[in-house]
Amino acid sequence: MRATSHTFEANARTGLANPILxxxxxxxxxxxxxxxxxxxxxLPEFEALRDVGKSIKDHTLEYLDFYLELFEENVVAGDGxxxxxxxxxxxxxxxxxxxxxxxxxxxxxxxxxxAEEIGLNEYLEQNGITPVETDLGEYIIQLRHEPPSHLIAxxxxxxxxxxxxxxxxxxxxxxxxxxxxxxxxLCDEARAVLRPQFLAADVGITGANFLVAETGSSIIxxxxxxxDLTQTLPPVHIVMASLEKLVPTLxxxxxxxxxxxxxxxxxxxxxxxxxxxxxRRPDDLDGPEQYHVVLLDNGRSALLGGEFQDMxxxxxxxxxxxxxxxxxxxxxxxxxxxxxxxxGAVLTPSLIGVAEAGHLPNASTFxxxxxxxxxxxxxxxxxxxxxxxxxxxxxxxxxxxxAGLCLWAWLxxxxxxxxxxxxxxxxxxxxxxxxxxxxxxxxxxxGWTAVRDLPAPEGRSFHSLWVERQKAxxxx
Amino acid sequence: xxxxxxxxxxxxxxRPTIGFAAVKLLEAAGCTVEVPRAQxxxxxxxxxxxDRADAKAIALRVLDTFEGYDHVVAPSGSCAGxxxxxxxxxxxxxxxxxxxxQRLATRSWELISFLVDVCGxxxxxxxxDRAVTYHDACSGLRELGVKDQPRRLLASVGGLTLAELxxxxxxxxxxxxxxxxxxxxxxxxxxxxxxxxxxTDAEAVLxxxxxxxxxxxxKLRRHGRQIEVRHVVEVLAGMTxxxxxxxxxx
Amino acid sequence: xxxxxxxxxLGIRRSLKRGRLDMVREAExxxxxxxxxxxxxxxxxxALGDRGRVDxxxxxxxxxxATVTRVSSPVAxxxxxxxxxxxxxxxxxxxxxxxPSLDDLPWDERPLxxxxxxxxxxxxxxxxxxxxxxxxxxxxxxxxxGAATPTTLNFxxxxxxxxxxxxxxxxxxxxxWDRLRSAGAMPRVVNFITGPSRTGxxxxxxxxxxxGPRRLHIILINDRRIAGDGxxx
Numbered sequence: 001m002r003a004t005s006h007t008f009e010a011n012a013r014t015g016l017a018n019p020i021l022x023x024x025x026x027x028x029x030x031x032x033x034x035x036x037x038x039x040x041x042x043l044p045e046f047e048a049l050r051d052v053g054k055s056i057k058d059h060t061l062e063y064l065d066f067y068l069e070l071f072e073e074n075v076v077a078g079d080g081x082x083x084x085x086x087x088x089x090x091x092x093x094x095x096x097x098x099x100x101x102x103x104x105x106x107x108x109x110x111x112x113x114x115a116e117e118i119g120l121n122e123y124l125e126q127n128g129i130t131p132v133e134t135d136l137g138e139y140i141i142q143l144r145h146e147p148p149s150h151l152i153a154x155x156x157x158x159x160x161x162x163x164x165x166x167x168x169x170x171x172x173x174x175x176x177x178x179x180x181x182x183x184x185x186l187c188d189e190a191r192a193v194l195r196p197q198f199l200a201a202d203v204g205i206t207g208a209n210f211l212v213a214e215t216g217s218s219i220i221x222x223x224x225x226x227x228d229l230t231q232t233l234p235p236v237h238i239v240m241a242s243l244e245k246l247v248p249t250l251x252x253x254x255x256x257x258x259x260x261x262x263x264x265x266x267x268x269x270x271x272x273x274x275x276x277x278x279x280r281r282p283d284d285l286d287g288p289e290q291y292h293v294v295l296l297d298n299g300r301s302a303l304l305g306g307e308f309q310d311m312x313x314x315x316x317x318x319x320x321x322x323x324x325x326x327x328x329x330x331x332x333x334x335x336x337x338x339x340x341x342x343x344g345a346v347l348t349p350s351l352i353g354v355a356e357a358g359h360l361p362n363a364s365t366f367x368x369x370x371x372x373x374x375x376x377x378x379x380x381x382x383x384x385x386x387x388x389x390x391x392x393x394x395x396x397x398x399x400x401x402x403a404g405l406c407l408w409a410w411l412x413x414x415x416x417x418x419x420x421x422x423x424x425x426x427x428x429x430x431x432x433x434x435x436x437x438x439x440x441x442x443x444x445x446x447g448w449t450a451v452r453d454l455p456a457p458e459g460r461s462f463h464s465l466w467v468e469r470q471k472a473x474x475x476x
Numbered sequence: 477x478x479x480x481x482x483x484x485x486x487x488x489x490x491r492p493t494i495g496f497a498a499v500k501l502l503e504a505a506g507c508t509v510e511v512p513r514a515q516x517x518x519x520x521x522x523x524x525x526x527d528r529a530d531a532k533a534i535a536l537r538v539l540d541t542f543e544g545y546d547h548v549v550a551p552s553g554s555c556a557g558x559x560x561x562x563x564x565x566x567x568x569x570x571x572x573x574x575x576x577x578q579r580l581a582t583r584s585w586e587l588i589s590f591l592v593d594v595c596g597x598x599x600x601x602x603x604x605d606r607a608v609t610y611h612d613a614c615s616g617l618r619e620l621g622v623k624d625q626p627r628r629l630l631a632s633v634g635g636l637t638l639a640e641l642x643x644x645x646x647x648x649x650x651x652x653x654x655x656x657x658x659x660x661x662x663x664x665x666x667x668x669x670x671x672x673x674x675x676t677d678a679e680a681v682l683x684x685x686x687x688x689x690x691x692x693x694x695k696l697r698r699h700g701r702q703i704e705v706r707h708v709v710e711v712l713a714g715m716t717x718x719x720x721x722x723x724x725x726x
Numbered sequence: 727x728x729x730x731x732x733x734x735x736l737g738i739r740r741s742l743k744r745g746r747l748d749m750v751r752e753a754e755x756x757x758x759x760x761x762x763x764x765x766x767x768x769x770x771x772x773a774l775g776d777r778g779r780v781d782x783x784x785x786x787x788x789x790x791x792a793t794v795t796r797v798s799s800p801v802a803x804x805x806x807x808x809x810x811x812x813x814x815x816x817x818x819x820x821x822x823x824x825x826p827s828l829d830d831l832p833w834d835e836r837p838l839x840x841x842x843x844x845x846x847x848x849x850x851x852x853x854x855x856x857x858x859x860x861x862x863x864x865x866x867x868x869x870x871x872g873a874a875t876p877t878t879l880n881f882x883x884x885x886x887x888x889x890x891x892x893x894x895x896x897x898x899x900x901x902x903w904d905r906l907r908s909a910g911a912m913p914r915v916v917n918f919i920t921g922p923s924r925t926g927x928x929x930x931x932x933x934x935x936x937x938g939p940r941r942l943h944i945i946l947i948n949d950r951r952i953a954g955d956g957x958x959x
Contacts, residue, residue: 009658016660024929031930045768052765065738066747066755078912084731136936137927153927160928183928191937198937199848214759215912225923225938228881232915243734248759254899255765265926268786268864272938273918280914283873285824285845287914297734304741325647329664363658365651365665366524368618382565388526397525405522409530412516413537419513422489437725438697447656451663452694455490455723462483462492466511 001119001147003352005336008359015330021157025328028156032322035266036373043262053259054377056252057313060244061304067213067246068295074216078278080291088118091296095120095205095238098292099129102236104202110220110227111135112207113316114240114296116148116338117351120205131205132197134226136190143170149332149340151318152264157331160186194226204230204288208241209316210256211293214249215277218293221260223271231276237288239276243300244312250275256315259375263317299351307386311346313376320370320380326363335360342370346383354390361387423461430459477595479507480542482550482559482584485517486686491722494686497713498551498587504713505595507547514541518550518558524652528566535563539576547594548580551587551709552685553616554652559584561619586616587709588684592625599632602714609641609678610708611669611692613685617645626684626708633711639676643668650691666695673703680704680721682711693723762907764900771862771897779862783895784946786865790921791934792942799947804836806945807854807887811839814941816885821846823855825874828889845876846883853879853939854887858909858916859902860895866920867944868902870913877915886922886939890946 040046072082085091121131133142137155148154164180208218218239220227231237261267280287321327321341332340345360361384370380411418433456441449487494519534542548550556563577591597616622649665693705704721784794824843859868871877923938
């Protein structure tokens with residue numbers, strides 16, 4: 001997917017000025033956090049489970065090579081195949097090769113962020129294969145030629161009128177005068193339109209929330225059931241997953257699944273949690289004949305052992321972005337690539353470079369909400385700060401900014417001079433403000449005063465007043 | 477108890493009243509308060525900008541300046557958080573400085589939580605006839621667990637009623653340099669905060685961090701709102717006559 | 727792609743600053759896996775007795791818009807199926823999992839119920855399946871694929887009816903895994919189903935029946951070994 005992260009500021013302004021997006025984001029803000037809170041309150045062990053989830057992931061990452069090999073061993077023992085892909089190119093090629101081997105024309109897809117990451121749909125289309133998104137949100141944005149704006153609710157930026165408009169424009173075979181006012185009608189239409197596609201598909205591609213080393217299984221989590229129809233009906237099932245999706249055992253998966261739905265939508269458990277282990281058995285009446293797992297690196301192995309390793313614990317729940325005030329202000333598209341919100345701010349620079357994605361870890365107040373709701377305790381603000389450190393040492397900030405920081409630090413180590421200057425500035429600004437108590441505008445402070453007044457200082461610094469008070473006190 | 481006041485650069489420059497209110501309450505709690513002259517800034521601007529070298533240099537000065545006190549108290553969750561949570565992180569790889577940073581960390585406190593959790597303060601004698609609401613500044617809340625303590629003390633202020641703010645725990649959009657680097661986003665966030673404040677019908681909004689307060693007051697003033705903005709310690713110390721509300725005319 | 731495989735594994739080891747794990751450590755990890763050690767399991771269902779567990783399962787399942795009817799005999803099961811189809815205005819036509827537990831039901835007493843055994847096809851309206859276990863913790867059905875339990879029955883039809891025996895109700899997912907391991911090799915698929923299909927993708931409003939079944943009806947047969955009430959309908 002082509003990135004527009006470098007135009008984050010403009011993207012953000014567009015998002016802020018979009019009244020439909022703002023309505024949609026307000027709905028999100030009043031929905032997900034409340035539901036998560038309810039689910040968390042119902043499970044007394046939730047906090048303890050966060051620590052367990054974190055340690056399961058940390059352990060797996062520490063031995064990732066072992067678990068990957070064990071996973072492959074078990075997939076192969078179960079008549080499945082594993083395809084290792086270092087890069088997006090290799091992953092795309094692997095998928096194409098499998099599709100070509102069965103002369104595939106139509107491919108149904110369950111939601112996969114990995115597939116977005118490697119631009120799979122465009123690639124398949126270029127090669128004469130039609131990908132059909134089946135997750136309702138993904139289907140809607142596929143019709144609109146838009147990227148996803150959220151990790152689990154890709155069309156969260158839309159209101160139902162826009163969906164209705166899109167369906168009218170794209171479902172041309174249907175009766176033009178039909179009513180599409182209610183969400184119910186839109187869902188029913190999508191169900192009816194997509195059902196024949198499920199049945200006609202030659203290959204089904206899903207993502208994976210988890211890969212289980214113990215059994216060579218892949219786990220998907222949906223509420224719609226589209227992932228299951230995608231993987232059960234066609235003769236070929238391809239699972240696309242990045243390396244860090246591994247967990248050791250089915251018990252470990254159960255622990256993380258307890259955290260996942262609650263953190264994502266506030267559900268106790270997603271409607272369909274499906275554990276797939278290989279192709280159909282000889283006596284099975286349905287199921288795919290081929291089971292392939294494409295394991296994608298695309299920068300993950302490089303994050304191991306480094307200051308960003310914690311990011312690999314992410315289980316793609318979206319709690320961070322659901323609680324992020326910046327995401328709630330600008331929406332997911334502002335981030336300019338596949339991953340948005342706080343997890344996107346950390347992951348995106350590591351996958352596409354900090355030159356392209358540098359704004360993302362900077363557009364944060366470090367309020368810490370994300371970290372406080374992350375089910376696997378990823379220290380997101382700290383990781384964003386690491387990116388800021390990389391930018392600083394790489395001299396990627398504007399020179400004026402660097403000079404300002406340098407000057408401030410220089411002054412801060414010279415208390416006498418510092419105090420004198422603070423007293424001088426305080427008196428000057430206090431005098432300039434007069435009795436008004438604030439500035440409407442102030443040279444050098446345009447960033448502040450563009451949108452708010454600047455309260456005036458009291459006119460004396462605390463330290464100078466304190467010195468006076470001490471002197472007065474000692475005279476008595 | 478021998479306490480050093482960490483004034484904070486914002487209080488020093490913008491609103492000394494907060495510093496004096498802090499001293500008054502600390503002395504009322506039985507502490508002797510010193511204000512080390514050599515202090516300037518905690519280094520957070522450098523730290524959050526990824527300038528670890530400067531942050532460390534400033535932090536070393538702070539470690540020197542605040543050696544030897546029983547406690548170091550700041551009327552700011554973000555500065556106290558810097559000392560308590562981030563200094564050890566800053567020096568995690570430095571075996572010589574780390575113990576000093578850890579010692580300072582365990583002795584560093586946000587002011588209100590110090591008064592309540594360490595000094596055992598349960599009430600104040602101040603009186604302020606206002607309907608107020610309270611904004612939970614992020615660092616104090618999430619890094620230091622400051623939540624109940626200011627509310628407990630506010631409950632003892634004569635004539636004061638507290639209406640909880642919807643989204644009290646949501647960031648106001650200050651975030652240090654964030655508010656000037658991304659002013660549009662910051663404006664949206666503080667606009668939402670303003671709407672929540674207005675919806676409580678409160679006459680005043682209080683918080684424990686001057687950065688938030690400057691941001692909120694600036695927004696309210698820009699929109700012609702008369703809601704008073706003060707640091708919570710000004711109210712608790714009974715010093716609301718000492719200075720006009722933040723951003724308000726004299 | 728074995729070059730990619732080697733590269734990736736090497737890249738991982740390089741990042742972790744070590745070589746391949748030694749045999750001892752690898753054996754230890756394999757042993758840990760084989761021990762199937764449970765992590766922290768919430769007390770919610772584990773603390774309950776048999777009857778409490780069943781009640782919890784029912785309560786949690788109903789919370790997610792599954793419907794549950796309790797019966798106490800196989801005859802009552804078919805009566806309930808017939809009643810449900812009429813009540814929901816559904817045709818008297820079901821596709822059944824070709825499972826012995828369903829075959830044993832007195833179908834010939836219900837000649838007006840048209841049944842077919844096998845996998846589901848497009849156009850099937852109602853399916854009836856057994857289940858492998860149910861998880862009381864979250865009101866979740868655990869179904870496994872097999873010669874007698876084709877997966878399409880769980881997803882293609884608009885209405886999915888599931889027969890649950892009270893002694894299939896376990897407390898937690900971990901109990902389900904234990905039962906599965908005792909039963910033999912991993913099936914192609916394990917479906918954990920918690921309520922009917924739904925989506926919230928349009929304005930965060932939950933709508934049932936996205937792609938999977940719109941209705942999930944659970945018929946819970948009280949096993950004779952568990953004391954408790956079950957009503958004949």
